[in-house]
Amino acid sequence: MNKEIKINTISWLTLVALIVVSFFIAETHQTHLFLIISLLSAIKFATISFQFMEVKHAHLVWKFISILFIITYLSVIFLIS
């Protein structure tokens, strides 16, 4: 199997696990739910952009923009919450 497809499979399984974990964490209604779920979303976003969209092979600027977006997202989430 192609090495990248193997990494895709690992990434996909990780995403599935994170999505399921997010669902069960949300059911617990715990105090820091907002921050935990947002952090998990940021990890999912990074996995999709870097692996599925191959940003990891792109120029540094595109990697920087992807990370900048995630930081902006998390920063505002933390400020609002």
Next chain:
Amino acid sequence: MTETTITDKKSIYYPPGGILIWFLILLEIFTFLGGIFAFLLYRKDALEEFKQAQALLNPLVGTINTLVLITSGYFMANSIHQLKDGKNLQSKKSTQIAMLLGILFLIIKSVEFYGKISSGIGFTHNTFFTFYWLMTGFHYVHVLFGVGLLAYMQKAISNEKYNAKNMFDVESSATYWHLCDLIWILIFPILYLL
């Protein structure tokens, strides 16, 4: 094309899928981000109203739909590598699976939309549902367009229009399809889980 595409990806002008699709991605995700922030600000001012409205959504259905869309993205990501390896048949099958999962996502979402409309929960029901219809509606249109793109791509891969040496359009389509994943990953938790 592909022989140069692989090395060109390190160039700032040639991100995977091409620079035009990346301008679209940036425009889209920052627009949705603005929507998310507006949603969160309104939510902060009317937390109880938002929580009551959110209780009308089914997080399990939302989670299942997220898994469907992410799995679709996984198959589309694989399709690109299979095409690069000259495995057109496998690439076509992966694109077909991605497309069918996209259709499944739309069916589940349509059932949810129908349920809401039948219950009289429309665009002006309350602030939460105004955001709900705006964000999920726009995303729905994106997925609908993406399914059309994948339908064309799987047919074109099957007809050998695209192959290991000419696959730029397929890469752009895959990048667009992942944009649908990205948007959903951001809007799903704030609407269904938080």
